[in-house]
Amino acid sequence: MSKRHSAKYKLDRAMGENLWGRPKSPVNKRSYGPGQHGQRRKQKVSDFGLQLRAKQKLKGYYGNITEKQFSKIYEEADRRKGNTSENLIALLESRLDAVVYRAKFVPTVWAARQFVNHGHVLVNGKKVNIASYRCKAGDVIEVRERSRNMALVLEALQSPERDVPDYIEIDAKAQRATLIRLPELAEVPYPVKMEPNLIVEYYSS
Secondary structure, three states: OOOOHHHHHHHHHHHHHOOOOOOOOOOOOOOOOEEEEEEEEOOOHHHHHHHHHHHHHHHOOOOOOHHHHHHHHHHHHHHOOHHHHHHHHHHHEEEEEHHHHHHOOOOOOHHHHHHHHHOOOOEEEOOOOOOOOOOOOOOOOOOHHHHHOOHHHHHHOOOOOOOOOOOEEEEEEOEEEEOOOOOOOHHOOOOOOHHHHHHHHHHHO
């Protein structure tokens, strides 16, 4: 198992939840945490502990986002008008790697980042290789023509594991997706409950 896979599944076990809803997650077999002390009786978690867990869970869900990057995304969400929790989700879901993952061009969030970084994606007809690139409503995201026969892409598009959410319009044959709108929390198909309101409390404390 690669380091990336082991780290991914370690997060699943640390949270005690199958974050990405994947059939191979070890949580499907054992729900206790990783390491030799993983099976100890769970202690009551403080408010701060719950807030920290909510942040680690949401940040971890999007793959390789650093603490500094996540903090900057939160700061922007807080500066924007409206509900900070909803703004945070909209900003995360507008990342190019997130849209590529939601469109089912790749099987995982980690693969999405790599796929973008390696230059396989066009946004409005132009190559963009920055995973954190922020997409806007109406943007057209597509797989470059030379990359359309990659096994990774064809298998992901055909996989019944995930559905494309309503805020993305997909043309699977053309391998093209349009971000119709930035989503609200209730629209995002997280396999587990995300609590951005606790993240607001974490950064406000």
